[in-house]
Amino acid sequence: MTRDGSVQAIEAYLETHCGSLDGCSPYSDEVLDGFLELGPLHYFIPPSLGGRRTGAESYLNIVETTAYYSLPLGLTLGITGSLFLMPFLKHATPDLLARVIPDFLNGPALGGIMITEPTGGTDVFGLRTTIAQGDGSMTLTGRKCWGGLTGKAEHWLVAGRVVRGDRLTRSLKLLYVPRSSPGISVATTFDALGLQPIPYGETAFDDVEVPDAHNLTPKGTSVLRVMYDTLFRSRLGIAAIASGLCKRLSEEVDARAAKRVVFGGPIDRFDQVQYRLSSIRGLAQMNHCLLRFTAEWMDRHEDVSGHYVLVNAVKVVASDSMAAAADSATQLFASAAYKRNHLVGRAYVDSRPFQIFEGSNDVLHDNTFEIVAGKYGSVNSDAISQELETYGLRLPEDLPEGILAALSAAKESPQREQVQYGKIIEWIVVLAVVDHIHAKENAPVEDARRVASFHLAARLAELPYLG
16 A cells, blocks of 8 residues: 555554553543544545545555554454445445445544344354334344444444244344434443453343334345355454554564573574564564455455355464464563553453454364365365465465375364364465465565464374364
8 A cells, every 4th residue: 555644644643652562551532533533444435435445455554554553453443444334335325325424534433343142143043133124114122242342333233133023034134223323222341351442342222213224235135145245354354453463563572582681691592582583473474465465355356255265264364373473472571571551461362352253263163174075075185276276376385294185084074173174274275375475476474484384284283182
């Protein structure tokens, strides 16, 4: 993305308010409003509506930069931009767009999505929130929980199941519901372990009347596809958050290791420390490759709802890498990082939920295996190669020995092994992306390739011990 004055202003603001290593306190409402006033959300909105979006890379780069300085602020941007603005821009009527989008262009507005309920979120057909059709309007009733920005965002997309009489159907709808609508209340706010100060809680919808014009379910298309397209794009966007965080952690641990003196010299002279430094650097390289690839790929696809394997691979590897980088950085900083106001200590806690929300990683690993096995009838080198070709990728030539043979024998495996095979497939996809970006842009990827190869070999070595 071309760096212009507004992007420079955003980065300067973040450096001023979120740049401290050991003064990393939760940002205030004033800091958040000041940040939003600079227009980072404009990069999610096309020029035809007054925004600055020139493609997925334009907003992913802003998310990456924001997460470099503040992981919670990067997530706040991702929640509003990917989970609210992107589907809203795609499916809202022109009249509704004209009423809502100016809030995001002219003021510090926030938005979000509510799917998860107290009974769970992964099983969308288990949702209990109901939508009853009336004359020109719908009635929304139910409870939602763990929606990021609960009670703070004004603009919401809410998922529910259509009720006909006393029968709760499998038909889903996605509605635009302003928080100011009568009948909406925050039942409780959770004392979340991390990601401060993003509020999470439980929201009650008691006979909330929603105009028919707020129905974002396009005619002739399943709302499930709309929801998956939305969630899949958001999952792909996690690579931008991970890239920003891992890059920051890499730079901070490099500086720490060079100046931290023990036993008469800096700790970066030790081989084990060098290994940790290169591993975190590799995770940063890897996630930036994922960002570059997914930005271009999303621009070429109007609907990404069916591309499970790529989306799963990016989401689980990016989220796992955040936790791994934060864990290793905490080890290198030692007691200095074990503080609530330290960037690394906060990253250690804040990165963990990314492995749970927007699809639990354990579920996605199993889904990856099932998709490949079901689509091709087997999970061998030909199947993996064909799947990679659908994304314009090639099977890496130097995979750890035994990987493809193990996959070929995986068809009748128990679920715990299928999860492991799913992990292997995902890391193959990521390694293929890294190779693709290196060939295309000559980007530095040596550390990224070593990290990916290590994880592939480790997942293979673990297989005999899953009995």
